[in-house]
Amino acid sequence: MHVLIIGGGGREHAIAWKLSQDPRIGTIYVAPGNGGIDELERTENIALTGVDELFEFAKDRDIDLTFVGSEALLVEGIVDRFQSAGLTIFGPDQQAAQLEGSKAYAKSFMKKYGVKTAAYERFINLDAAKEYVANADYPLVIKASGLAAGKGVIICQNQDEAETALHEMMVDKRFGEAGEEIVIEAFLTGFEASILSFTDGKTILTMPAAKDHKTIGEGNTGENTGGMGVVCPHPAFSAEHEAAFQQDIVAPTLAGLQAEGMAFAGVIFFGLMINDDGVFLLEYNMRMGDPETQAILPLLRSPLLDPVMAAIEQRLDEITLDWRDKHAVCVVAAAEGYPGDYQTGETIEYIEQARFFSQVFLAGVKHHNDEYLTNGGRVLNVVGLGDSLEQARSTAYSSIDKIAFKGITYRRDIGE
Incomplete structure (x- = not known):
């Protein structure tokens, strides 16, 4: 094959x-x-x-x-x-992919089929959006509706911040066409979780919950990125959370896909917020997550081809996945300046030394004249495995500390 x-x-x-x-x-x-x-x-x-x-x-x-x-x-x-x-x-x-491609469409889908999510409004007119934020409760969340590489989300603490975010998205086109329509959501407190799943249109088979670290700065500070690190399994996601997730998110999502004629063989990524009021869906992604995939696949003992082909052949209900009884910590090394402007072409050294202890997945890297050179904002991922979260974390950091390139940037609090 x-x-x-x-x-x-x-x-x-x-x-x-x-x-x-x-x-x-x-x-x-x-x-x-x-x-x-x-x-x-x-x-x-x-x-x-x-x-x-x-x-x-x-x-x-x-x-x-x-x-x-x-x-x-x-x-x-x-x-x-x-x-x-x-x-x-x-x-x-293409129709089902709009659940990721348009946050406005996705929120409408959630509302229609009773998927538990935050209250929201959608806007294509700047003046109407400004009028709304002038009377809104804070904090609130403003999202570019279209694809923005995981960076089109701004949490606003007051009206001034909200109006600035609206202007950046809808006038300055900070996120390009993605900001032509925006979604304004109620701000939810709690902790986030990422759950990837396989689907064949009849069954949704979930993978272990993971904890993503979105912002560039330690302590969840600074701008949002495509993801700076992942812990799997999620240390705070309980069996009770799983039951609520299945009832309030998975079941109505599957019913909605079937009702809309959007059955497909692929992956659904559920971005969740969990608090005392239950499990809420923040967003759908309609493909494997990055960097969640880098942490999850080293834990999968089963061949990846098995659930993929089962989904394509609509027999996913026959599949049971075998997972290693381990913890994974993925740390992302980025170029200096990311998620803003950054330099490329820097020589990367000592990858092989890191690979001796951990799995290293390259991202924004090119191979030229027997050298690895930086070629993107997120440059590489180091994944440590261990019998405990602490052991996995220690392995990941002792490995990434061996890698060097000019301006290397990574969070040191992944998994704390």
Whole structure:
């Protein structure tokens, strides 16, 4: 079986790493890949990014399975294009991908089908949004409705901050077209959790809950990023939380997908907030999370191909996943200045020393003249495993401390 993975970050490195361990799989192509992916056995980077050229490649090379990591291409409709020609692809069609591609659409879906979530309003007019925040209770949350690489969310403590956020999104286009429509939500207190799941349209099979660390600064300070670290399993997510999640989030989500004709084989990522009032859904992502995937897949003892093919063949209810009785801590190393402006082309040293103790997934990295060079904002991920959270954390940090590049930036409180 030949596989095409679409994407080029740490998530795709982790997916390729896991699939490359399966003897049923032949060549793994990753588009566009990165400087660490093509070092894997039977794995090759291909410099393709557009739907048309990826479609032609899959057709010409007789690709047996395409696994989409990129949310942007899902929203663009890559699954519809592949399926129209009978090509096997894992991911939501364009309609279902709108649950990630439009936060306004997702909130409407949640309200329609009784998915427990925060109260909200949606706006396309700046004056109307300003009038709303002038009379709102604070703090509140303002979100760019479209795709913003995990960074289009601003928590506002007062009216001045809210008006500034509205101007940045709707006038200055800080998040591009993503901010043309905005969602204003009630602010929920509590703790967050990320739960990835497989679905075949009939069943939603969840993975262990993970704890993401979104902001650039320690103590959850500074700007939001695409994610600076993950702990799995989530140390505060209990069996009671799981039961509430299944009842108030999973069951109505599945009912809504079926009612709207949005059954698909792929992944649903549930971003949750948990407090004394229950489990609330903050957002859907319709693909594997980054960096959650990097922490979760090293804990999965079962072959990744098993739930993927079961979802495609609509027999996910027959699958039981085998998980290691371990803890994982993933720490993300970023370029100096991220999530703002940053430099690329810096030499990365001592990756092999870190790999002696931990799994290292490369993200914004290119390989040139036998050197690793930085090539993105989030550069790499170091994943430590242990019998306890403390042991996993110690392993991850002792490993990432060995890696060096100019301006290396990472939080030192992941898993505290």
